[in-house]
Amino acid sequence: MSDWDKLSKVGNNAPLKEEKIKVSTAKPKLLNAMPTAYFEAHKQLKKEGGTSLDFSQYIYEATREKLERDGKLK
Numbered sequence: 001m002s003d004w005d006k007l008s009k010v011g012n013n014a015p016l017k018e019e020k021i022k023v024s025t026a027k028p029k030l031l032n033a034m035p036t037a038y039f040e041a042h043k044q045l046k047k048e049g050g051t052s053l054d055f056s057q058y059i060y061e062a063t064r065e066k067l068e069r070d071g072k073l074k
Helices: 003-008 036-047 055-069
Strands: none
Touching: 036 055
8 A cells, every 4th residue: 555545544533624614694684674865875975986885885894894993893
């Protein structure tokens, strides 16, 4: 038996093995009713060049910033 064949079996019975865990990156439910004024304000901001983000990305970024300020994300 070659050394490569011997090495291919090393660790097969090891108690610790890495398992792939599926992690969801999105919540399946939609946000509750968003005021239409928010959509309009974002549309105007984007038109004026204040952001290049679409509305969903803008919400994610604002949420991330707020959570960082509140000390829940680093």
